[in-house]
Amino acid sequence: MLQEESDLSLIIAQIVQKLKGSNLYSQLERQAWASLQRPEIKLESLKEDIKEFFKISGWEKKLQNAVYSELSVFPLPSHPAAPPEHLKEPLVYMRKAQGSWEKRILKSLNSMCTELSIPLARKRPVGEQKELLNKWNEMGTDEPDLSLFRPVYAPKDFLEVLINLRNPNYENGDSLSFRTHLGLIQVPLKVKDIPELKECFVELGLNTGQLGIDDSTQVPPELFENEHVRIGQKVLAEQDSAAAQQYIRQGSPTALRAELWALILNISSEPEDVLYYEQLKTNVIQHDLLVDSLIYKDVKLTASNDDYYFVFEDYLYQVLLCFSRDTSVLSHFAYNSASPPKSYIRGKLGLEEYAVFYPPNGVIPFHGFSMYVAPLCFLYHEPSKLYQIFREMYVRFFFRLHSISSHPSGIVSLCLLFETLLQTYLPQLFYHLREIGAQPLRISFKWMVRAFSGYLATDQLLLLWDRILGYNSLEILAVLAAAVFAFRAVNLMEVTSLAAAEAVLADLSTLKVMPLLQIFLFATVT
């Protein structure tokens, strides 16, 4: 077999293996059995007839969407000799750095545990379980004493780790030269330049209609908006994930967004999914986790203080507390450079049969984590659907924003992309900011880690996240960060301190993201 054929067979085998455990597989099996009753299914041509039936009834499309989803999320199978760690992260020094960072987080959590004498997990007494069940829909009214809890880490702590990342095989030279990185990130990852970004984001070009630009009040809707909405409705009627992903690159109409995102993420709310969510809710009621307090604290500090999102406070608890108990999230660690923290049942230290993951989903929330969920509350009001969408967004995109990896959508690459774009296309601004001690990444890092949630106005944020889904990449975050600096360049050139630079960039709520991106990519003289 030639190499490409064996690769394709391997991919097919892997996808078949993955889908065999899914609801879709049992549904397809049931449908196939049921179809035997139909007159058009003949024994002589059984296989072909059933395939035809699937095509007509729309089940083939569902299968296509599932396969497309797997291809988007899972990396291509790597070389047979490559160990599992290689799939998580191919570069050894990055794996080591992620390991050290995780160890720091674990130590921090352990010391919080011992200092406050609070167990990592405890079973709730029956009375407390009843109480929590009663106020499940208004957990925001609770005012527990969280003063002793502190977030495990904040984005700026993580930035310091990234700044200190070094490739042991990379020689920069002792003296400062052209080649020395002027920015904070010192690892030589490959990032795209503007010509490559233009090719990649071709649908954002000046000659293509965009929601966020061509739907503004001055533009007559007949020119673009009406037709775009019509196409969107057609895409939804066809229920085609790949078509939806292509369509949404030009933005999603507000009325269609919730359904489009669900189609792209391949989320359909089957009864099994609602039941699964209810099971997670039961787990929350039964066990109290230390990370719950971290979640409470985070929501109170961030989303509750935000003008746009405070109304969704209760939803945030309902999603995040369940998220921590969801063991299906563990499967994403196969392609995440991070690993879930491990613990042992009390008294059984070292015995593998009593080893468990903590929290059950392996994800320890940090300061600002709840902001990944908040914008979704505008789109989805049914808790189990909201939950599914968030979980899928996390295991496809958000996890890359807080783990150390060489992936092009990983936070390290985004930081380097941002710095490189600024240095290359706004060298004067970059140099000036460096001189006054205001390294641009120190300001933009928090925007990118949160995918701009909490910094942009919500309608603008959703237009941005449309493109994240459409291009299946987070690179647009780095491009937007650079575009924001370009937009405020004149003011930034006049400041003389880091504090003043931060003040210029403190309020992004009036920005319109699509014009900024378009101008930066397609209308700037390079």
Place this chain on the structure above:
Amino acid sequence: MSRVLVPCHVKGTVALQVGDVRTSQGRPGVLVIDVTFPSVAPFELQEITFKNYYTAFLSIRVRHHPSAHTPAKWVTCLRDYCLMPDPHSEEGAQEYVSLFRHQSPSMTFPKWLSHPVPCEQPALLCEGLPDPSRVSSEVQQMWALTEMIRASHTSARIGRFDVDGCYDLNLLSYT
């Protein structure tokens, strides 16, 4: 035809450098690795597998004995095969690589490696994807591979995070 690992001896790297190693400032750009095969039985080399560590281009030369009477000569099987598309960045720097016989059009093997079957034209460039129905019938042959994948991780959802209803934990473990 089953495939077996051929025992080989990989010698240490030797830098190719002009001038005196001690006084020269520059780092060598070319390193040579000698690989010898201690076993004498003839074999048909199908695949070379290795893990890269920051090598940008690879050339392979084989020492060829046409017959017992003519002197041995070196034949280049692969020249400047690109492992890292951009040598100044991390792409491909630590990847696992396999090189197959069909990838080298001029790959001839010494007689003691046996007579290779005349290979098909190397189809490295895209001729379009292979026919899916043919490929899916080959999935049967790949079943052994699927078993291997199944053994490595389960795709079924694990619901439980506790051990027999107990989730009373010690501290987090560092190992």
